[in-house]
Structure formats: C-alpha cells, structure tokens
Amino acid sequence: MKSRTAERFRLIEKSATYAVLDLVRRLRAEGRSVLDLGGGEPDFATPRHISDAAVGAIGEGRTHYTASRGLPELLTAVAEKLGKENGLTVDPAVNLIATPSAKHALFIALTTILDPDDDLLVPTPSWVSYGAMARLVGARPVAVELRGDEGFRITREALEHGRTGRTKAILLNNPNNPTGRVLSRAEAEVVAAFAVEHDLLIVTDEIYEKIRFDGGEHISVASMPGCADRTITVNGFSKAYAMTGWRLGYVAAPADIAAEMLKVQQHTVGCAGSFVQHGGVVALTGDQEPVRAMTEEYRARRDLIVGGLNSLPGIRCAPPEGALYVFPDIRGTRFADSQAFTEWLLREAGVAVTPGSAFGPGGEGHIRLSFATSRDVLEEAIDRMAGVLR
Numbered sequence: 001m002k003s004r005t006a007e008r009f010r011l012i013e014k015s016a017t018y019a020v021l022d023l024v025r026r027l028r029a030e031g032r033s034v035l036d037l038g039g040g041e042p043d044f045a046t047p048r049h050i051s052d053a054a055v056g057a058i059g060e061g062r063t064h065y066t067a068s069r070g071l072p073e074l075l076t077a078v079a080e081k082l083g084k085e086n087g088l089t090v091d092p093a094v095n096l097i098a099t100p101s102a103k104h105a106l107f108i109a110l111t112t113i114l115d116p117d118d119d120l121l122v123p124t125p126s127w128v129s130y131g132a133m134a135r136l137v138g139a140r141p142v143a144v145e146l147r148g149d150e151g152f153r154i155t156r157e158a159l160e161h162g163r164t165g166r167t168k169a170i171l172l173n174n175p176n177n178p179t180g181r182v183l184s185r186a187e188a189e190v191v192a193a194f195a196v197e198h199d200l201l202i203v204t205d206e207i208y209e210k211i212r213f214d215g216g217e218h219i220s221v222a223s224m225p226g227c228a229d230r231t232i233t234v235n236g237f238s239k240a241y242a243m244t245g246w247r248l249g250y251v252a253a254p255a256d257i258a259a260e261m262l263k264v265q266q267h268t269v270g271c272a273g274s275f276v277q278h279g280g281v282v283a284l285t286g287d288q289e290p291v292r293a294m295t296e297e298y299r300a301r302r303d304l305i306v307g308g309l310n311s312l313p314g315i316r317c318a319p320p321e322g323a324l325y326v327f328p329d330i331r332g333t334r335f336a337d338s339q340a341f342t343e344w345l346l347r348e349a350g351v352a353v354t355p356g357s358a359f360g361p362g363g364e365g366h367i368r369l370s371f372a373t374s375r376d377v378l379e380e381a382i383d384r385m386a387g388v389l390r
Contacts, residue, residue, distance in 0.1 A: 054279035070098025087223035102236030102249030124360030145361035169201035180320020192224035308382035
C-alpha cells in the first residue's frame, strides 16, 4: 500500500483561519491574554424573532428530514428575495437548493461543475477555502493576482493572463474576503464579457452581500447580460443575520446544473436542518431592522479600526467597502513577511490576526483583521499594536 490517503490531500493545507482560532484557544487555555481579530464570527446574537421561529418549529415537532432541495416555503422566500434584491428570476422547484451552510453550497457547486484537471480561475487575494475545495475534487485553482496598488480591482488583462485551455469557470467573492472590495459595475461587465466570450461558468459567493458601507451597490453577476444561464450564485444566513452556528445557506443555478448538484446534496448531507430552515424563512420574510442596525455598527467599527491602523507607524489601511475585514499594508514596518509579522504581533502584543499570505498571490505584505468584535476590543488591540510598533 503506497498511501492510506488520497494523493490530492497532500496538496491541501489546513485552513489558515481555523489555525488562528485554534491557536487563540490554546493560548487562552494557558492563561495568556489574547485579542482575537483573526476570525469572521459576528459577535451579535441571532435576532430574537428568528430564534423564536426555530424554537417554535422544534416545539411543534418539525425536527425530521425535509426534501433534499429544502422546505418549499424557504425556497419561495429565497426566490422572492433574489428577484427583488438581485434582479434574478428563478424557479424554486428547479433552480434553488437550501444547503447546510453557504460553504457546503460552494462545495457541491465545484464538485458538480469541475472535472479532474479542469482549471478554476480565482481572483486573489481570496478566501482560503476556494483553492482547497477545487483541489478536493481534483481540479486546479489558478490564482488571478489582483494588485493592491490598483485597489484589488478585477481587470480583463488579469483574467486573460490566468486563462488556460483547461479553464472551466471563474469564482468570485463579492464583497470580498479579505480585501473588503465590492465589485463595481464596470468590473461586473468585464467578468460577464470575459465569461461569455470564452464560454465559462461563473460561481459567485455573495455571503457578505448585506454588509456594505457608504451606499455601495451590490451587483449579482447572474443579472448581467449573457450570465443568467452560466452563473451559480451562493449565499446564506451566517453573516447578515448572525447565524454562523445555524449552518444554513442556499444556491441558485441553471436548472441542469442544479439537478446534478442536488445529487451531491442527497448523497452527502441529505438536507439542511428542518427547524433551521424554518428560522431561515423568518429571517428573509421578517423584520430586517436588526440587519441594518448590525451593519451600521460594523460601519462604526470599520471607521474606528481604519483610523487606528493608519495612526500606526509603517501601516497603511484603505477603508473596506463591505464584509467584516480590513486588509492593511504592513510593508512600511520592518517586516516584509506577513507570517513573521503575525507571529511577532501575537507574541509581543497578544493580538491575533491572519497573515495576508494565507489568501494567495497579492496577499503578501498585508494582514487581515476582523472588526466583527466590540469597539472596546478593537481599541485595545490598536493600543497594544501601537505599544509594540512604536
């Protein structure tokens, strides 16, 4: 026996963001004072009306399997949301699947569309799991490096540079983790024209859709000309509704692709949690004021941490347009290596962040800090960083 595990796993590293979380927990267990700015976990409670709906469903005995595609009332609510907010026309019976997390929706999407040796274009810096998911199904993630000095904007030149004869699809994250960039209409037009010209599929992860600042417009690429029948749109409830532990997402796709994705769902997890789906219905159809209030608080935290970081020697930080992260440039410090900087910062200041190198080409020379925590913690983190950087 040559190996007890599949060869492809040797190309996959453990999640960098979970590694930070595990380290923080270990250090705290040892009695260290550590401020964790490494993760993307909203610190708000799930809005009460959503929790009440799920608890009520449990009390009513709605605790059994649902159809693998999901509860009809949830799929209908998602379809109405996509039509009203995203400009997408979908049939709940053939285009939608409710999934146990947006992460699982991404996985079944890539499992469905990618054959071994297919190439997947991934504009970077990007979330750490995109490339790993592609490798898990035997495909090859191809980084499309975006430049920080150009605001990490997607250009036709960058996409063409990454395209190969094996390119099958392009994967987008809008708003972007880790940079906080929101896709502009001009960029969406570039992506649409590129995909149509080369007959590529598009997978778009829109989990941070509702967390946008300064009036920025959200554009679903599936709404662009020529893209409705080539785009898989992934979204969920974790970030906007502070429902990370609920594990509930959804995916909208052309009917033929959705039919194959449903097979993957059926043969892996079966369905999303039944009472969790009932909570999702109320999240979409109920009071949206908690989402607005949380986003406004995130905006205040963003402004606080951006101002604080820009006051530190050697650090430059552009304000993100969306999501829960800042991605400052640290190359003005004595560190050129983001991994070395994060290890030093944790050791000397007790502040945990994620190295930019974890997010692929274009990420080196940066670090990612989450502002999904209280203002008091953010202020203390800036004070601790100031103490060691000065």
